[in-house]
Amino acid sequence: MDQKAAKISVTQRAIEQIKAMIAEGELRAGQRLPTERDLSADLGLSRSSMREAIRALTAMGVLEARHGAGVYVTQLAPSDLLETFGVVAEISRGATLVELLQIRRILEPAATSMAAARVTDAQLAVIHTHLEEMAASEQIEEFVAADLAFHRDVVAAAGNATLAAIIDGLSTRTFRARVWRGQKEKGVLSQMHLEHVRIYRALAARDPEAASAAAAVHVGEVENWLRENIADFE
Amino acid sequence: MDQKAAKISVTQRAIEQIKAMIAEGELRAGQRLPTERDLSADLGLSRSSMREAIRALTAMGVLEARHGAGVYVTQLAPSDLLETFGVVAEISRGATLVELLQIRRILEPAATSMAAARVTDAQLAVIHTHLEEMAASEQIEEFVAADLAFHRDVVAAAGNATLAAIIDGLSTRTFRARVWRGQKEKGVLSQMHLEHVRIYRALAARDPEAASAAAAVHVGEVENWLRENIADFE
DNA sequence: GGTATCGTTCTTGTCTGACCACTTTGTCGG
DNA sequence: CCGACAAAGTGGTCAGACAAGAACGATACC
Numbered sequence: 360m361d362q363k364a365a366k367i368s369v370t371q372r373a374i375e376q377i378k379a380m381i382a383e384g385e386l387r388a389g390q391r392l393p394t395e396r397d398l399s400a401d402l403g404l405s406r407s408s409m410r411e412a413i414r415a416l417t418a419m420g421v422l423e424a425r426h427g428a429g430v431y432v433t434q435l436a437p438s439d440l441l442e443t444f445g446v447v448a449e450i451s452r453g454a455t456l457v458e459l460l461q462i463r464r465i466l467e468p469a470a471t472s473m474a475a476a477r478v479t480d481a482q483l484a485v486i487h488t489h490l491e492e493m494a495a496s497e498q499i500e501e502f503v504a505a506d507l508a509f510h511r512d513v514v515a516a517a518g519n520a521t522l523a524a525i526i527d528g529l530s531t532r533t534f535r536a537r538v539w540r541g542q543k544e545k546g547v548l549s550q551m552h553l554e555h556v557r558i559y560r561a562l563a564a565r566d567p568e569a570a571s572a573a574a575a576v577h578v579g580e581v582e583n584w585l586r587e588n589i590a591d592f593e
Numbered sequence: 594m595d596q597k598a599a600k601i602s603v604t605q606r607a608i609e610q611i612k613a614m615i616a617e618g619e620l621r622a623g624q625r626l627p628t629e630r631d632l633s634a635d636l637g638l639s640r641s642s643m644r645e646a647i648r649a650l651t652a653m654g655v656l657e658a659r660h661g662a663g664v665y666v667t668q669l670a671p672s673d674l675l676e677t678f679g680v681v682a683e684i685s686r687g688a689t690l691v692e693l694l695q696i697r698r699i700l701e702p703a704a705t706s707m708a709a710a711r712v713t714d715a716q717l718a719v720i721h722t723h724l725e726e727m728a729a730s731e732q733i734e735e736f737v738a739a740d741l742a743f744h745r746d747v748v749a750a751a752g753n754a755t756l757a758a759i760i761d762g763l764s765t766r767t768f769r770a771r772v773w774r775g776q777k778e779k780g781v782l783s784q785m786h787l788e789h790v791r792i793y794r795a796l797a798a799r800d801p802e803a804a805s806a807a808a809a810v811h812v813g814e815v816e817n818w819l820r821e822n823i824a825d826f827e
Numbered sequence: 828g829g830t831a832t833c834g835t836t837c838t839t840g841t842c843t844g845a846c847c848a849c850t851t852t853g854t855c856g857g
Numbered sequence: 858c859c860g861a862c863a864a865a866g867t868g869g870t871c872a873g874a875c876a877a878g879a880a881c882g883a884t885a886c887c
Contacts (some may be wrong), residue, residue, distance in 0.1 A: 366878095368840065370648065382684045395868060405842045407641060410869085414604065414645040417650035419677055419685070426868050427849035437689060440681045441652055447755075448676045449653065450616045455671060458755040465703040465756075466696075521681075521692040522699075525759075600848095604868065628838060639871045644840090660839050661878035 369404045373412035376402060381421065383430060392422070392430040419443060437521035444528030453593045460582045463529045466512065466575040470526060474516035475562050475570035482516045483563060490559055493552060502548075503535050509555060513562065554580065603638045607646035610636060611701045615666060615779065626656070654679060678762035687827045694816045697763045701748065702808040704760060708750035709796050709804035716750045717797055724793055728788055736782065743789060747796065774799035788814065 380386045383523035392398060399409035399487040403435065413430055415420040424430045433439040448459055478486075492505035510530075514523045554577040585592070614620045626632060633643035647664055650656040654673040658664045668675040682693055712720075723746065726739035741764065749759045788811040795803035819826070 370840085373653070378680070378684065384686075396867085399877095407644075407843085408841060410641075411645055411648040414649050418608070418649035418652050419680055421680070424868065427866080428851075429867065435684060437685075437692070439838080440684075443677060444675075446612070446653055446655070447671070447683075449800065450612065450669060450676075451671075452618075455669075455755060458671070458753045461753055461757065462700075462756050465639065466699060467698040519692045519695055521689060522696050604869080632836085641872085644868095658839065660878080661837080662880075714840065816866060 363519065368408075368409045370408045370415075371450040373402050373404060373409060374415050377412065377416060378421070378509040381435070388432055388435045390432050390458055392432070394429065429442075436454040441521070444525060445531055448529055449530045453589065454514050456592050457582070457585055457589065459529050460585055462577065463526060464575060464578040464582055465508070466526050466529075467578050470514045470517040470522055471521070471558060471574035472560070472567040472571035474513055475565055475567040477518055478516040478562050478565070482512065483559075486512050486516075486559060486562065490552075490555060501523065507535060513558065515564075551577075551580070565578065602642075604642045604645045604649075607636050607638060607643060608778070611646065611650060612655065615669075620666050622666055622669045624666050626666070630817065663804065671758040672761075675758040675762055678759060679765045682763055682765050690826055691816070691819060691823065693763055694812070694819055697760060698812040698816055699764070700756065701744070701758050702805040703798070704751040704753070704756055705792060705808035706801040706805035707752065708747055708799050709799055709801040711752055711800070712796050713767050714749040716746065720750070720793060720796065724789060727789065738813050740785075742756075742788070743752060747792065750796075783826045785811075785814075 394405055395409055399406045413422055413424060417424055420429055420433060420442045422513050423433050451459060474573065486509060489509035492501055496502040496505055511527060514526050557573040560576060561573050596664035618782055629640050630645055633640045647656055647658060653678045656664055657667050685693060720743060722750050723739045728740055729738055730736040734768060745761060748760050791802065791807040792811060
């Protein structure tokens, strides 16, 4: 009877109990949990094990522990829960990096298209400043920072916070730096800048089709470069 | 100087150190780590704190602890690292659920399109069995299970494991949504079955455009239904 | 000689209790 | 009224101990 009785650790059980409490609405976003000592007593385990459970949920972006002040449920916003998504991009290498960029080539054109249909003049102005920052940058770090901000603000204008969080996680800062360094050697920075300008123009024209195409070309270029230089990322 | 000196916990530092070791290639996929006692001694902290660090990385799918046998680095495959992605879908509600489905409406057509271009006859045969299972199912649960298997195998045929893992995470929470939908409106089952058949036909015809369109229609239907019944998911 | 079994030893899992670091709160004195 | 200080509460860290499971080797049996 019930042979598969997968022996589960008390810590794992506590993790799922707390997760369930949140899923059921028993614990709401921003709410404070009982103290570690009380919680461990209630769920019938030691404080050490309870702390491990809390640490695991903290790593997942579900809980947030404030030293001396208590443990709280995060806002459960996509940006909270998908923070760990960036870890995938950080520790992935080789073929998986190509897969990640392939996904970005699917998502970013869609997001840029959505942005073209609903971007405000104010957002457009901010995006334009990043273009100027890129043109004025001399250090590769400045360029990367402006590039990152450009894409982030474009995607944010699409109005889907979850989508923005995922795309954000797909390309870490260090990864971009490595790519741009490689691109610089080949002297195609001006080409990349032109691609950014095309994206901006499509947004300014409120043209979703053109925006999608421009974004696809841009990400596709990076993807192709990565495929050729995949050996450096093994 | 360095006023922002964000006091970081020893546990958090250990987490980042281990993560860095993996990112730098010092620790490789599948490799065994030193024992908890040795690790805590090397990094200069107590075993309790080290255990919390390991637990956090375990929750992220980076490490795997085997009782009595040691701690190992996972294969670092997308399916390992993106397991926590499903948590987002599990505990999200309301507007975020719509956002998640919106993302699936972007990804799944793209994946289905890719699958149409490279699906093998063997894969196609397996996918077809799920169609028959759906047609033969009498219980809602059977239908949903076959539906999940259908989509999973279609996406898997796209050949991008990372993409498959993400879409898989997006689908977990819609499990219940589909059940409810079937319970409320019994007539839609045949409609949904027809949508699946359209996807299959496009795959069999190796027609990426048709596959993309069929998948978009299918996911779009679910999305529309969710928007109308969003009140039930708050 | 080969193999199965048992026991030792190593490693993770859990518990307990203590103390430290930080936050919050309330009280006291100006 | 308010600022400073003291006290209580809470998470962070540490140390040591024992339980539970796994791996390995020795031993006994066939």
